[in-house]
Amino acid sequence: MKESFGSFIKKLRVENNLTLTQLAAKLDLDSANLSKIENGKRDFDEKRLVLLSDTFKIEIDELKKEYFGDFIARKIYDSNCSEEILLVAEEKVKYLRSINTKQINLDL
Numbered sequence: 001m002k003e004s005f006g007s008f009i010k011k012l013r014v015e016n017n018l019t020l021t022q023l024a025a026k027l028d029l030d031s032a033n034l035s036k037i038e039n040g041k042r043d044f045d046e047k048r049l050v051l052l053s054d055t056f057k058i059e060i061d062e063l064k065k066e067y068f069g070d071f072i073a074r075k076i077y078d079s080n081c082s083e084e085i086l087l088v089a090e091e092k093v094k095y096l097r098s099i100n101t102k103q104i105n106l107d108l
Contacts, residue, residue, distance in 0.1 A: 005070035010038040012056050026055045 013023045024034040036042035053060045
């Protein structure tokens with residue numbers, strides 16, 4: 001994906017012939033806020049990913065990939081970080097998962 005998460009939502013909305021008002025109602029938003037999300041002036045609330053998944057019949061993991069990919073990319077861009085930070089973050093995720101796996105095994 002090379003578009004923002006808001007643009008991704010707008011593309012889904014248009015492809016499914018929904019108006020801003022119709023989609024906003026399904027997401028428990030008002031149309032003005034949805035418009036701001038689509039135009040990148042407001043962030044999408046992670047808690048609404050399930051509603052988005054249900055509305056467009058998209059696997060939640062696919063939406064999380066789009067949502068968090070956009071979120072992380074914007075943080076890196078806004079902070080003027082190098083792309084190396086992604087490698088460091090990936091290693092930290094592996095570490096955190098390994099700790100979690102060890103803890104689960106200890107609990108068993």
